[in-house]
Amino acid sequence: QLRLVESGGGLVQPGGSLRLSCAASGDTLDYYYIGWFRQAPGKERERVSCINSGDKSINYMDSVKGRFTLSRDKAENTVYLEMNSLKPEDTAVYYCAADKNLYSDFCLAVPPSSLDVWGQGTQVTVSS
Numbered sequence: 001q002l003r004l005v006e007s008g009g010g011l012v013q014p015g016g017s018l019r020l021s022c023a024a025s026g027d028t029l030d031y032y033y034i035g036w037f038r039q040a041p042g043k044e045r046e047r048v049s050c051i052n053s054g055d056k057s058i059n060y061m062d063s064v065k066g067r068f069t070l071s072r073d074k075a076e077n078t079v080y081l082e083m084n085s086l087k088p089e090d091t092a093v094y095y096c097a098a099d100k101n102l103y104s105d106f107c108l109a110v111p112p113s114s115l116d117v118w119g120q121g122t123q124v125t126v127s128s
Helices: none
Strands: 003-007 010-012 018-024 032-038 046-051 057-059 068-072 080-083 092-100 123-124
Touching: 003 092, 018 032, 018 092, 018 123, 032 080, 046 068, 057 068, 080 092
Parallel strands: 010 123
Antiparallel strands: 003 018, 018 080, 032 046, 032 092, 046 057, 068 080, 092 123
C-alpha cells in the first residue's frame, strides 16, 4: 500500500523560503497522479500544484505562480514543493496526495476528495 509522508514545514518570515518533501513508500509514484494541496484554518482545501497526466506539464494555482515549483526525484520516489517569497496568506497545512487510477489533462480540476492516498500534512506558518 502506498504511503506518503510530508516534511519540511515550519515557521518562516514573509519573503522567506521553504522546501517541502513528499516521500513515498510501499509503491512507486511512476504511474500515479500526484499533487500538492493546502488547507488554512477556516478555509476549504486548495489545489496548489500538480502534474498533468498527458504531457507531464505542471500547473499551479494563480496565487503561487512564479513563487512555487513542483519537482520530482524518481530515484528517491519523492516529490518536492519549493516555496519562495512566502506570504502570510500561504500559511496552511500542506498535503501531498496521489491516485494510481486517475488520469487528468488538467490536474488542477481534480477534486481533492477524489484522491485515494494522502500524507499526514506538514504545517507552514508565515509570520513576522
